Amino acid sequence: MLKKAFYAAGCTALLLAALVWTLSAASLPATAQGDATEEPTLAPVADPVLGDFDPASVEDIDLSEIPILPEISTQARLVYEQGIAQGMNPAVFSKIGDCMTDTPYFLIDIGDGNYDLGEYAELQPVVDQYTASDLNPFNRKSQAAAGGFNTASLVDSMWANPEFCESGETPLSCEFRIAQPSVALIMFGTNDVQYLDASQFDYFLRTIVAEAIRNGTLPILSTFPTRPEFPEQTELFNKIVVKVAQDYDMPLINLSRVLADLPNEGVDPEDPTHMTTPEDEQVAHFTDEALQSGFSTRNLLTLQALDALMQAVSADEG
Numbered sequence: 001m002l003k004k005a006f007y008a009a010g011c012t013a014l015l016l017a018a019l020v021w022t023l024s025a026a027s028l029p030a031t032a033q034g035d036a037t038e039e040p041t042l043a044p045v046a047d048p049v050l051g052d053f054d055p056a057s058v059e060d061i062d063l064s065e066i067p068i069l070p071e072i073s074t075q076a077r078l079v080y081e082q083g084i085a086q087g088m089n090p091a092v093f094s095k096i097g098d099c100m101t102d103t104p105y106f107l108i109d110i111g112d113g114n115y116d117l118g119e120y121a122e123l124q125p126v127v128d129q130y131t132a133s134d135l136n137p138f139n140r141k142s143q144a145a146a147g148g149f150n151t152a153s154l155v156d157s158m159w160a161n162p163e164f165c166e167s168g169e170t171p172l173s174c175e176f177r178i179a180q181p182s183v184a185l186i187m188f189g190t191n192d193v194q195y196l197d198a199s200q201f202d203y204f205l206r207t208i209v210a211e212a213i214r215n216g217t218l219p220i221l222s223t224f225p226t227r228p229e230f231p232e233q234t235e236l237f238n239k240i241v242v243k244v245a246q247d248y249d250m251p252l253i254n255l256s257r258v259l260a261d262l263p264n265e266g267v268d269p270e271d272p273t274h275m276t277t278p279e280d281e282q283v284a285h286f287t288d289e290a291l292q293s294g295f296s297t298r299n300l301l302t303l304q305a306l307d308a309l310m311q312a313v314s315a316d317e318g
Helices: 002-015 074-085 118-131 171-179 198-215 231-248 255-259 294-317
Strands: 089-097 181-187 218-222
Touching (some): 074 181, 074 218, 089 118, 171 181, 171 198, 181 198, 255 294
Parallel strands (some): 181 218
């Protein structure tokens, strides 16, 4: 159970520190747009405005009806393909989030070769593509994921690791410079529901997504597990995640929809800031039993979303 002990300690160590954040994020440069042509063009990236969130804008979102896995839109393909053309690495993704992401249970076993796809053998090309990278993003430490992070922490230079990041860089900009990722796997909310209001969460999540797009990195967002202590806030914030993905026309993994059918909604009842694992902690062995746990489910859905991207890009090239 060494992984479990490490995970709990890491989240606790940074939780209080990450509560301090700034509301004055630096403005992002506008995206240059060419003249309209018959070919699809990347839509302008809207600058988020703090205080613009309208609760009515998410009232009609039914989380149980949102697809579990994304269809890769034309806009998403354009972000990805233009990013590759600008030098983003097609064999690297960045993990972006809190202690649900910065954990031994999220994708690391896949990078270490400790996985069994079982009936999902069609996902092997996804594993092969990313493990072929020298960075091996499955088990690499991301500068944009840490226990205690919320969306505000990610765009505040106070929380950048000076061992790896340059002066003035935020955790997000630092990670993008180091990894040059073609994809960003983004999941926040676990800490946000406790410390941010809906308007702040909407603003900072949009800031993250906008920066990723402008960097040439395709953001793949995810809804997050229920915080049993904050059920109404969890539902509202997950609706915001969906709305942000819709507004930017970016891919979304609706993790919370699948977790709703698992024991304890995939959340550790003894520590509700963490998801559950199988008894043997083999979170990348995709058996029916293992997929009754939160982390195994998230690992599988992440591979499936990356596979959807690979299939869409292949079809576009064909």
